[in-house]
């Protein structure tokens with residue numbers, strides 16, 4: 001168990017800097033999810049922690065010790081890869097035991113650790129099988145077993161569920177959650193899937209183009225996004241954005257419609273603003289709040305909910321409504337939004353305008 | 358007409374089947390007939406063979422001919438016993454195959470997994486030697502072998518043939534298909550490069566090694582020009598050279614029955630290797646793992 005500290009960590013490949021100075025602390029026992037779009041540098045950051053890549057600048061500390069020059073095997077970490085990376089010619093048992101054999105643990109010790117991991121992961125009946133004789137979910141469990149038996153200070157996961165089908169992904173997500181509750185090992189989990197991030201994380205780092213844009217508990221990030229990017233990335237379907245123009249004490253968002261700008265923001269608001277509203281905050285048939293007349297173009301019925309794809313003066317808006325109250329396509333309806341559910345962003349910098357910041 | 362064609366396409370096309378089988382059978386005959394003639398000749402006496410036309414059924418001297426070939430050799434031309442030659446061939450072919458595989462798998466491992474200065478350069482050097490088979494560099498190689506006193510020795514027969522750009526290339530291509538994550542998983546597990554080589558790379562290369570062994574064993578067994586140059590003592594002849602040396606004088610003076618028996622004997626070990634290793638191939642294919 002250990003705290004992981006990234007102190008000004010930077011990474012360049014040749015001349016391109018793919019990780020801009022990162023400052024972050026992952027507390028002992030914490031489950032941190034690094035989430036961001038593909039190519040933003042998540043894997044690179046994780047691999048720097050693992051020691052598979054060297055940081056161009058900055059310091060990585062695990063359990064208070066600088067590990068920049070330490071080999072992966074001596075960092076006391078274990079990694080789970082997207083494509084499992086199991087040794088194809090070894091049995092499940094062999095895969096889990098291999099690292100322990102190299103570390104010269106006694107045979108009894110290895111046996112005991114593997115059996116324990118197999119029990120936690122319900123791999124008991126498969127110990128003598130080869131990876132190719134297992135399903136994707138089972139393989140990923142073996143990969144996790146290989147990590148568990150090392151009893152490391154930290155688990156590093158790189159998109160471990162991406163190769164699984166949707167149903168299995170949900171199931172494995174729950175298993176990882178359960179595993180973390182049982183073992184309480186510091187974990188860093190990389191994913192591009194914001195649902196995984198929301199459900200798994202104690203805290204998540206939303207990363208964009210090599211920079212951590214926001215770190216915080218999932219619901220905190222969801223309710224209080226720091227930037228346009230975070231607001232758009234976290235939440236599904238994502239937040240609606242209306243381009244707006246500052247106008248006295250409000251913002252003109254198209255069609256002559258003006259939404260009031262909270263007093264606290266008035267001093268700092270620039271001319272060009274983006275107004276954000278989450279789909280679930282567009283209320284159908286509400287009486288309070290700002291009215292939006294929207295024409296429903298298409299409907300995605302999800303069962304419990306329906307997503308209404310509408311158009312507001314050329315800007316697409318998605319509203320999430322009760323699946324049973326869904327109107328027909330083509331109708332023009334009034335939706336209301338409470339002013340406290342509006343988010344204001346500086347269009348130029350992408351920063352959220354927040355009172356007192 | 359159209360109907361007929363469709364019918365031909367849909368039904369089990371007896372005419373097409375017949376033609377296909379006829380061609381296949383003809384092919385088998387073309388390939389197998391010389392073998393049969395060789396076999397028949399190896400079971401008859403010299404007089405029976407030179408008697409035109411030669412009979413195409415096995416004769417009665419099978420055991421005599423083979424015993425003479427194995428223990429005493431031909432009375433005319435070379436007289437080294439074929440038993441010794443077979444042993445020489447087996448040693449040479451085996452060492453060439455094993456040596457080539459060992460050297461090329463290690464070179465490929467170095468080229469794929471290590472960053473060292475001039476790595477590209479060395480790779481292209483190896484690649485270039487593909488264009489320089491033994492036959493091209495035979496005179497200088499002979500010079501060197503002679504200077505090193507390797508004439509009439511196993512080392513002389515084996516060493517000049519032991520490097521293999523082809524095999525190196527093959528292993529390189531295979532290693533490139535091993536996912537990087539596997540290397541990284543091994544690094545995290547604490548396996549150093551050599552450990553990774555022995556515990557992961559070699560087991561994964563098993564089927565490639567088996568396939569190459571067959572090919573290279575036969576390559577070594579069939580070597581002709583180089584053994585011809587480097588061996589003078591009969592005790593160092595390989596069986597391919599032995600056959601050549603037995604055919605010393607004109608047609609009539611060669612002991613064709615013994616030569617044919619030798620040829621049959623020379624055929625057996627490569628055939629045996631193919632048959633035995635074929636099991637491995639199939640196992641490898643069924644096991645196919647990556």
Ligand SMILES: Nc1ncnc2c1ncn2[C@@H]1O[C@H](COP(=O)(O)OP(=O)(O)O)[C@@H](O)[C@H]1O
Nearest residue numbers: 013014018036037038039040041042043044045
């Ligand atoms: N070995 C490498 N050499 C050069 N560029 C790389 C290398 N690895 C990753 N990159 C680049 O760094 C960026 C981040 O990659 P990565 O961390 O794999 O992204 P993610 O995991 O978030 O999808 C990408 O633009 C990628 O092209």
Ligand SMILES: [Mg+2]
Nearest residue numbers: 042043044159
């Ligand atoms: Mg990645």
